[in-house]
Amino acid sequence: MNRNPLDKELQHISGMNTASQALVQRTAAPGLAILFLALVAMWASASVGQTPAAVVVVIGAIVAGYMALNIGANDVANNMGPAVGARALTMPAALLIAAICEAAGALLAGGDVVETVASDLLVGLNIAPASFVLVMISALLAAAMWVHLSTFIGAPVSTTHSIIGGVTGAGIAAAGLSAVSWTDIFIIAFGWVVSPIAGGAIAALLLFLTQVAITRRMDKLRAARTWVPVFVAVMAGTFAMYLADKGLQRVWTPSPFTTLTIGLLAALIGWAIAFSGVRRRSIELENRKKHVATLFRLPLILSAGLLSFSHGANDVANAIGPLAAIVSTLSHGTAEVGTDLPFWVLSIGAFGISVGLALFGPRLIRTVGEQITKLNEIRAFCAALSTGLTVLVASALGMPVSTTHIAIGAVFGIGFLREYRSRQEMMRKSVPIYARFVDPRELNATPEMAFANAREADHRRLIRRRSVYGIMGAWMVTLPCSAILAALVFFIVSKFAL
Known part of the structure; x- marks a missing residue:
């Protein structure tokens, strides 16, 4: 049957429209990211005014904005991935909640950990201020490039370890091996092993407890009325202590007794609210595992939001810590790391993380939530609660750990328990x-x-081995690759700048 030439022409035009729409979608996100960096440059220029070092500060601000975009694209997936994988949140809702919580955490409570980005690692960095500025810019740029590459290939990595590798590599290039505190590097490397194992073990234990206490009982609803409020109380107490101990350091530093008291009060309030809500909600449900799992949906969403708030408060320093050091060094004329954060510096990190999440975050969110193991509300809640518990314990012990490694390890642990x-x-x-x-x-x-x-x-096999091996491989090479890349960037930049 011969087709009308007009139909062929219309089909050809339709195909061209489809191709052009796909092209627009592929180029829109990078275009908006470039627009954001242009706004960062203007914001930094207006903030520092007409000073001799204004050009250097603007360059540093652009690199910090680039790093913030990559943190949002890669790191935030660890908080929202389980909730999206469990279908508790749609992707747009997850992006909106995470963007608000990340920005709020960075603006309200961020910046207290800026000093630890470099001061604990570079102990013998006795160099000129100009070289120190280049070290910070090189570290930022190398870390951002590495996280960008990891996001492109779909591998969630630790942005903290990326910036640590960048600072280490650039510091070695500038002042030699003696400039680095190798003891701290070895402690951080030890955390690579401990943190995912601890996160996975705690998540598996929590999932096992929910199975024994609720989902494997004959009367699941009756068991849920008793035990879901208990799990919610643990969640409320954990995140209250987590926020008091780590997330709100910039505005308040409570004593250990005060932190514990806050946790107990939050647990009691959480239990009371959940007790009433679960009893009211369970009347409408059937005595089936799928229905009981919906009782964990709201706690899961709240835990994901709290993790995002804490992440914004703590990891914003990975983007703007070196920038703050650059601004302080150029202002005082001496190489300085520890400094108070100007609001304009903090805002670059806060909004950069949110913009990066909105533009590039969905891919990594799907990787964490859907491509490791199958999640439902209960499993995802156990992963989120395990992340908070592990970070809180590690913080109390003074052990540096990666939230990324813990969150991914928690998902791994749940998958391996289900498989076993x-x-x-x-x-x-x-x-x-x-x-x-x-x-x-x-x-x-x-x-x-x-x-x-x-x-x-x-x-x-209920966990994808290929995802496990790929993510673990990216973890192992993050610090050395970002360090080598930072050293190369420093050598190249120093040839033209010094």
Whole structure:
């Protein structure tokens, strides 16, 4: 059947429109990011005025804005990924909540940890102020480039470790190996191992407790009325202490007793509110696991928002800490790291994280929430609560850890627990009672049986190994790659600037 030439022409035009819309979508986000950096340059220029060092400050502000964009694109996925993967939040709602909470955390409570970005790492950096400024710019640019590359390939990495690697590499390039506190580097490296294991173990324990206490009971709703308020109380107390101890350091530094008291009061209030809400909500639900899981939806959303607030308060220093050091050095004429943050510097980090999240965050949010293991409201809540608990304990012990590693480790731990229990259930159903005392290798009596058992075991894998290996590989190379990149940037920039 011959087609009308007009139909062919209309189809051709429709295809061109579709292609042009796809092109616009691909170029809109980078274009808006460039617009944001242009606004950062104008904001920095207006803030510092006509000073001899204005050009250097503006360049540093642009690089800090670039780093903030990448933090929003990569790091925030750890907080919102489980909630989106569990279908508790849509992607637009997650982006909106995270953007508001990240900006609020950065503006209201951010900036107290700026000094730790470089002062704890560079102990022998006795160089001229101009070289110190180049060290900070090189560290920022290298860290931002590495996080950008990691986001492009879909690997969630620690932006804290990226900026630490950048400061270390640029410091070595400027003053040699003696400029670096290797003890702190080794402690940080030790945290790479401890933090994801601790996060995964605590998340798996929480999930196991919810299964024993609620989802594996005959009367799930009755059990939920008792235990969901308890889990909410633990969440409320944990995040209250977390915010008091770490998230609000810039405006308030409570004593350990005060922090504990705040946690207990928050837990009591959280339990009372959840007790009433769960009883009222459970009347409308059926005695099924899927329905009971919805009782964790609101606590999950609240925990994700609180994690975002705390993340903004703490990790904004990764973007604007070196910029603050640059501004202080140029103002006082001596290389300085510890300094108070001007509001215009803090605002670049706060809004940069939110803009980066909105423009580039969905890809990493899907990676964390959907491409590691399947999540529902209960599993995602356990992952979020595990992250808060692990960071709080590590903070109390004085151990530097990565929130990224803990959050991803929590999702891994949940997946591995589900897989283990699934395999155990398979063994109970498929292996006769008399065969349970036989060497498992003797069950593969024939090649066909071995193939069938291997295929069944593969079907029981509830966590994607490829995602695990890829993310762990990115973690291992983050600090050395950002350090090497920072050293190269410093050598290149110093050839033209010094």
